[in-house]
Amino acid sequence: MQARNYPPKPxxxxxxxxxxxxxxxxxxxxxxxxxxxxxxxxxxxPQDQSCCGxxxxxxxxxxxxxxxxxxxxxxxxxDWPVIVPSGxxxxxxxxxxxxxxxxxxxxxxxxTALAERxxxxxxxxxxxxxxxxxxxxxxxxxxxxxxxxSARREMGTRxxxxxxxxxxxxxxxxxxxxxxxxxxxxxxxxxRHPDISGAIVRDKVDSIAGTGCQRFITADCGCxxxxxxxxxxxxxAVAGTHMASFVCERLTGESA
Amino acid sequence: xxxxxxxxxxxxxxxxxxxxxxxxxxxxxxxRGAMDFLQAKRRNQFSDEHERESLxxxxxxxxxxxxxxxxxxxxxxxxxxxRNGIQVHWAENAEEANAIVLDIMRRNxxxxxxxxxxxxxxxxxxxxxxxxHGMECxxxxxxxxxxxxxxxxxxxxxxxxxxxxxxxxxxxxxxxIPDTPYTEDVDELIQTGRRALRRHFMEADVGLSGVNFxxxxxxxxxxxxxxxxxxxxTTVPPVHVAIMGMEKVVAKLEHVVPLVSLLTRSAxxxxxxxxxxxxxxxxxxxxxxxxxxxxxxxLDNGRSQAYADEQLRSTLQCIRCGACMNHCPVYGRIGGHAxxxxxxxxxxxILSPHLLGLDEAGDLPFASTLCGACSEVCPVRIPIPDxxxxxxxxxxxxxxxxxxxxxxxxxxxxSAAERVVWQFWSGAFKSPKAWKALRWxxxxxxxxxxxxxxxxxxxxxxxxxxxxxxxxxxxxxDQPE
Ligand code: SF4
Numbered sequence: 001m002q003a004r005n006y007p008p009k010p011x012x013x014x015x016x017x018x019x020x021x022x023x024x025x026x027x028x029x030x031x032x033x034x035x036x037x038x039x040x041x042x043x044x045x046p047q048d049q050s051c052c053g054x055x056x057x058x059x060x061x062x063x064x065x066x067x068x069x070x071x072x073x074x075x076x077x078x079d080w081p082v083i084v085p086s087g088x089x090x091x092x093x094x095x096x097x098x099x100x101x102x103x104x105x106x107x108x109x110x111x112t113a114l115a116e117r118x119x120x121x122x123x124x125x126x127x128x129x130x131x132x133x134x135x136x137x138x139x140x141x142x143x144x145x146x147x148x149x150s151a152r153r154e155m156g157t158r159x160x161x162x163x164x165x166x167x168x169x170x171x172x173x174x175x176x177x178x179x180x181x182x183x184x185x186x187x188x189x190x191x192r193h194p195d196i197s198g199a200i201v202r203d204k205v206d207s208i209a210g211t212g213c214q215r216f217i218t219a220d221c222g223c224x225x226x227x228x229x230x231x232x233x234x235x236x237a238v239a240g241t242h243m244a245s246f247v248c249e250r251l252t253g254e255s256a
Numbered sequence: 257x258x259x260x261x262x263x264x265x266x267x268x269x270x271x272x273x274x275x276x277x278x279x280x281x282x283x284x285x286x287x288r289g290a291m292d293f294l295q296a297k298r299r300n301q302f303s304d305e306h307e308r309e310s311l312x313x314x315x316x317x318x319x320x321x322x323x324x325x326x327x328x329x330x331x332x333x334x335x336x337x338x339r340n341g342i343q344v345h346w347a348e349n350a351e352e353a354n355a356i357v358l359d360i361m362r363r364n365x366x367x368x369x370x371x372x373x374x375x376x377x378x379x380x381x382x383x384x385x386x387x388x389h390g391m392e393c394x395x396x397x398x399x400x401x402x403x404x405x406x407x408x409x410x411x412x413x414x415x416x417x418x419x420x421x422x423x424x425x426x427x428x429x430x431x432x433i434p435d436t437p438y439t440e441d442v443d444e445l446i447q448t449g450r451r452a453l454r455r456h457f458m459e460a461d462v463g464l465s466g467v468n469f470x471x472x473x474x475x476x477x478x479x480x481x482x483x484x485x486x487x488x489x490t491t492v493p494p495v496h497v498a499i500m501g502m503e504k505v506v507a508k509l510e511h512v513v514p515l516v517s518l519l520t521r522s523a524x525x526x527x528x529x530x531x532x533x534x535x536x537x538x539x540x541x542x543x544x545x546x547x548x549x550x551x552x553x554x555l556d557n558g559r560s561q562a563y564a565d566e567q568l569r570s571t572l573q574c575i576r577c578g579a580c581m582n583h584c585p586v587y588g589r590i591g592g593h594a595x596x597x598x599x600x601x602x603x604x605x606i607l608s609p610h611l612l613g614l615d616e617a618g619d620l621p622f623a624s625t626l627c628g629a630c631s632e633v634c635p636v637r638i639p640i641p642d643x644x645x646x647x648x649x650x651x652x653x654x655x656x657x658x659x660x661x662x663x664x665x666x667x668x669x670x671s672a673a674e675r676v677v678w679q680f681w682s683g684a685f686k687s688p689k690a691w692k693a694l695r696w697x698x699x700x701x702x703x704x705x706x707x708x709x710x711x712x713x714x715x716x717x718x719x720x721x722x723x724x725x726x727x728x729x730x731x732x733x734d735q736p737e
Contacts, residue, residue, distance in 0.1 A: 017726045017727075017730075019685070021726055022695065022725050022726040022727060023695065023698055023699070023721045023722065023725055024719060024720075024721060024722060025722065026722050026724060026725055026726035026728075026729050027722075029726035029729075029730070030726070030729055030730075033730070033735065042736060043735065043736075044735070044736050044737055045727075045730045045735045045736070045737060046737045047688070047727060047730075047731065047737055048688035049688075050684075050685040050686075050688070050691040051685045053685070055681070056678050056681060056682060057645065058626055058645060058648070059648065059652075059674075059678070060621075060622075060645065060647075060648025060649045060650075060651060060652040060669075061649070061652060061675070061678040062649050063682075064678040064679065064681060064682035065682075067682040067685075067686045068681075068682050068685040068686050070686070071685070071686040071687070071688075099642075149625070149626075149627035149628055149629065150626065150627070150628060150641075153628045153631075153632060154628075180629075181585055181629070182585040182625050182627035182629065184585065184625060185625065186624070186625025186626055186627070187626075189622075189623075189624065189625045189626070190711060190712060191710050191711040191712060192622055192711070193271070193274070193622075193623055193711075194710075194711030194712070194714040194715065195271070195274060195275050195278055195714075196274055196278065196586055196589055196590060196623070197625070197711070197715070198714055198715030198716075199278050199589045200585050200586075200589060200625070201715065201716075202715065225719060226716070229712075229716035229717045229718075229719065230715055230716045232716070232717040233713075233715055233716045233717050
């Protein structure tokens with residue numbers, strides 16, 4: 001991960017909603033829009049968007065991934081930042097699209113240029129918008145934080161998540177055992193190797209439950225769905241909330 | 257020597273072995289404990305993040321520098337070693353390497369070999385081969401010795417017996433070493449092992465060792481270790497045979513210093529090891545000890561394939577510290593034996609396809625969440641997840657496709673059915689209309705979402721789409737595009 005230069009606060013941004021949020025947790029996308037609008041931005045959502053291509057990319061079908069990535073690239077024609085409310089998808093677009101098109105004279109430069117404009121939501125809030133949340137609800141709450149591994153390593157999402165949570169009054173982040181360890185999702189890994197994936201997520205659920213927090217906050221929907229549904233499967237009282245939804249909840253007591 | 261037959265684990269059936277390991281509570285506890293311990297030891301060694309990162313930069317640069325001139329360095333190494341009186345042999349594959357070692361033993365009328373730790377010798381299954389030819393091999397590294405007594409293979413490249421607990425060792429020693437009562441006292445166990453081995457050092461005709469680094473400019477073989485068994489194996493018997501993968505050469509003596517520091521700190525969390533052995537010649541006249549003959553076997557065994565590809569070449573930067581396995585969530589759950597390969601864990605997943613072909617090892621690159629814990633700790637910055645993705649592509653590639661440098665076993669995991677799935681998937685996601693229709697179907701028909709979803713619901717509740725998609729919700733509020 002390279003240290004990056006952040007742009008000044010823009011007037012317009014794009015939202016790339018990601019396929020998982022789109023279908024399974026759309027409220028997180030709505031909350032992301034609300035947080036961006038709260039800072040006075042116009043949020044553009046190209047209706048033709050779908051997925052960053054990560055599932056095929058990590059499954060060894062680069063060509064299928066390219067097809068899908070190409071279809072997204074043309075949707076973000078203006079020079080506005082592209083905000084992604086999911087760290088691993090942001091990482092895909094920022095780190096892997098340029099590699100995917102490295103040998104492509106037409107799309108290579110476009111991918112590289114676009115990668116520069118891709119920001120994970122909490123990163124963009126912390127580094128560019130620097131919102132003032134001091135008037136948010138103040139009653140104390142303890143939460144655990146989970147960060148997708150690729151997001152942490154490629155996008156620094158854990159640090160951004162921590163600073164965002166620290167800017168909310170009353171929120172205490174409780175560290176869980178082996179917090180940096182993977183939750184076992186790994187996209188299609190969870191389907192290809194259900195036993196190993198199941199063993200890893202079991203430990204993650206136990207580790208979060210061990211803090212006494214029943215709630216974990218994450219900027220990644222894949223991990224969130226993995227950990228929450230694994231907990232539910234065993235009737236362990238642990239559930240995830242998307243970072244955007246949690247911030248909204250603290251701001252008004254309800255999400256958008 | 258062992259009552260147990262040697263077990264050779266095939267690389268097929270990875271999933272089944274993984275399942276067996278997951279069900280073995282004792283094994284999982286051993287690995288979890290060992291990994292937590294090793295992770296903490298490493299962390300303590302690298303308390304200064306800045307120093308750690310710049311040392312990793314340096315380590316990576318040194319290894320890249322050496323690989324960029326590998327053919328020249330190997331030639332230089334050969335000529336310097338030869339000048340120093342060390343005989344150099346080239347082995348293209350395991351059979352050749354084994355035959356070379358056997359030949360050296362026969363020419364010296366040798367029957368008994370004492371072995372220091374060598375993963376290269378595990379890779380070529382030397383013990384098995386020599387046993388078939390009537391030779392006796394004794395492992396002298398304590399972990400290797402335990403594994404040999406158990407008739408197993410190492411489950412970790414640095415700590416071969418990491419899967420065994422005290423009770424396992426106590427039982428093995430009681431059963432296999434004469435006059436040994438059962439005890440779980442670790443010091444006593446170590447003393448028992450040492451006593452049993454001491455005799456073998458003295459009786460061995462040949463000592464075999466691995467090599468950590470070979471220095472081209474001086475013709476020096478570096479061997480680091482903690483138990484002194486490496487020193488004894490390479491100095492007491494009249495003949496010393498060293499074996500190493502051909503990538504382990506570095507250009508200059510000064511290049512070894514940062515690499516050793518990275519290696520010991522990453523591997524066992526030690527600032528230095530107890531022993532450094534720098535071997536540069538056989539016994540010279542007037543010297544009191546040392547072997548009269550020293551040989552080096554340089555092993556290719558598939559490494560050339562990795563070398564030939566610009567991206568995959570970085571696999572050969574590896575200095576075999578094992579940190580990637582110590583931090584791997586998959587290795588930590590299933591242990592080393594489940595992989596069925598000499599090198600388990602992340603390094604095994606990127607190296608084994610070259611040694612064995614994708615037809616044999618093609619499952620391994622897929623057995624990863626791509627979390628990147630491995631590359632984060634790798635002292636020479638091998639981009640392991642990127643290499644895994646590349647190998648997945650090669651394994652899935654159509655076997656009939658012609659590519660410039662095909663990998664052995666290319667397309668072994670190709671599945672027409674899976675291709676169709678991805679074609680359907682990319683068709684759906686690249687076409688806004690198709691994705692819209694799918695969203696419509698998934699949200700409107702959510703009541704019909706299946707309760708059993710492939711591997712997902714084995715350990716989780718089913719995923720159910722929301723009643724409205726983000727697209728719909730934003731359309732409703734006239735979100736600008
Ligand atoms: S790949 Fe890196 S971390 Fe793994 S054994 Fe090799 S040098 Fe060590």
